[in-house]
Amino acid sequence: MVNREQHEASSQPMGHESGGTTAGQRRGLRNVPACLLTFAILFCLWILLSGRFDAFHLTLGVISCIMVTLFSVDLVFPEGSLQGIGGTWLRFLGYVPWLLYQIILANLHVLYLVFHPRMMDLIEPEIIRFQSKLHSDLSLVTFANSITLTPGTITVYVSVDGDFQVHAIDKKSGEALPGEMEARIARVFGEQ
Amino acid sequence: MLVIALLVVGLVFFTGGGVGILRFPDFFTRLHPAGKLDTLGSLLMMLAVAIYNLEHFSWEALLTSLKIMLIVLFIFLSSPTATHSIVDAGIRAGMVPWRKETPEEKAE
Amino acid sequence: MQYVFLYAGLYLCILMLLSLYRAVFGPTVLDRLVGVNAIGSKTVVLLILIGLIYGRVDMFVDISMAYAMLNFIAVLAASRYFQKRKGL
Structure with a gap:
């Protein structure tokens, strides 16, 4: 019982964020800075974890970081604004x-x-x-x-x-x- | 020298965690040493290893040390969550925390 | 310097035996879970020490990171699984 309240509380902003697909896409396109920041964090993590600097691994990193950014930018910045971050x-x-x-x-x-x-x-x-x-x-x-x-x-x-x-x-x-x-x-x- | 000091202090904290798990009366109190003395102990020991790894400086060694500190960051994020999860399961299973008032009947 | 890491690892193994006592003879299921969690957090450090002893830290760091994540997920899943069971 208690836990259900917590789950609802934590999933509330996400559900609010992706209310409809069109609204979600427009929103995702609008906050380009949040996307870029997420991509930068993920790419730093990729370089740190992979530790190789040749072109093949960097290309793989860019592709997978773009995919994960598209999936999860709403998770990292639920408010969608970078004000005061x-x-x-x-x-x-x-x-x-x-x-x-x-x-x-x-x-x-x-x-x-x-x-x-x-x-x-x-x-x-x-x-x-x-x-x-x-x-x-x-x-x-x-x-x-x-x-x-x-x-x-x-x-x-x-x-x-x-x-x-x-x-x-x-x-x-x-x-x-x-x-x-x-x-x-x-x-x-x-x-x- | 700093490496050995950090290692020994970390081992002291780990010893506290191990002994505390054995000595405390119920599992709510056992979680206190288990979840957190271990966290600080692993921070100190990982710091020692990261410093020792940087003794002969190279970029790969720096990368490895950064990875070790990333593990420490992950432990600092995940260990309170795991502890809270265990406590939550215990509370919802209806366990009553050990109280001081009746030590004789609860301790036996 | 290798011997320092060797003896630190051995000492960690002894401490893991202490936690193993709690994990085997713990009166309740959650006590065992506490013991297993403590063993896991010691294993993460022990893996890196093993890497230093063998001189392959760059490889053992990845194993250790994977083990830390696995330990976290395992404890979380087990404690979610055992919730709402009376009389553990």
Whole structure:
């Protein structure tokens, strides 16, 4: 039941995008920059994975990248506009080192818990729930992934309107939860 | 030297993951070390291998190192998803997370 | 330097035995799934270490990447398969 809501939420923009074939084609033709950006990303990935630079492999890469671009440009950019994508990516790159620092701190905490002889007295698992202020799909997914990636907390359930349930392993990692990370993600995706 | 230090720290995190899987009381808590100490451990060990691979610089070695970092990126994207998926299956199967209040009867 | 990678790989194998204990004797199905997931994430690193020992990292990197994707898909499929089953 819960999962069906999530699926609908994730497939909503795509269904909206390809409402009819003619509308979808017109739309696909209109956002040429999105197509070009998708093609560039895919071609970089091809070069990285293949590692050969002769004409035969590059031609194969161009053909398959064009095909995959035509299939999946709606998936990569559901809104179809490139407005503010660059700024979001730059701010996201600024967010990653902070996230890594938090991951290392929290990992050390869990490592301390694991090797503590009286571990049973220290841990205190509970499920906490809170309401998040974020509302776009991408920022919710990023927030849920970040929560799961910092040890001590696992996202159990996310809904479309920002209702989170989080399984925390002890009090210390649970109580700091909705705070700074949410504010930083809101700043990255431009939602205040 | 840096390579050996990164390898050893990564192995320490992997050890924490392995021991944590054995020691924690129920599977919700077991997921904490399993899903995430392993993620950081593989980040550190892959970083060590990528740096060691660049010791004799060539373009192919650079390409291989970039591929290794691509694997790390993929692990960082996929590991929380797998963890969330397992937790979701457990919640929907009706498992109750282990609570502190009654440790005697739950632990036995 | 080869010996460092060799002993690191051996140590990873011992850790995989620990996870294998959880995968074999786990009380519930999901415990086994956790153990299998942990073994998979260690195998990805172990494959690259094997590549360094044999001096063919460029080949083993591709195998390792394929294994990482396979592990992810396998865990996802298994946990979707076992959902809504009471009394795991």
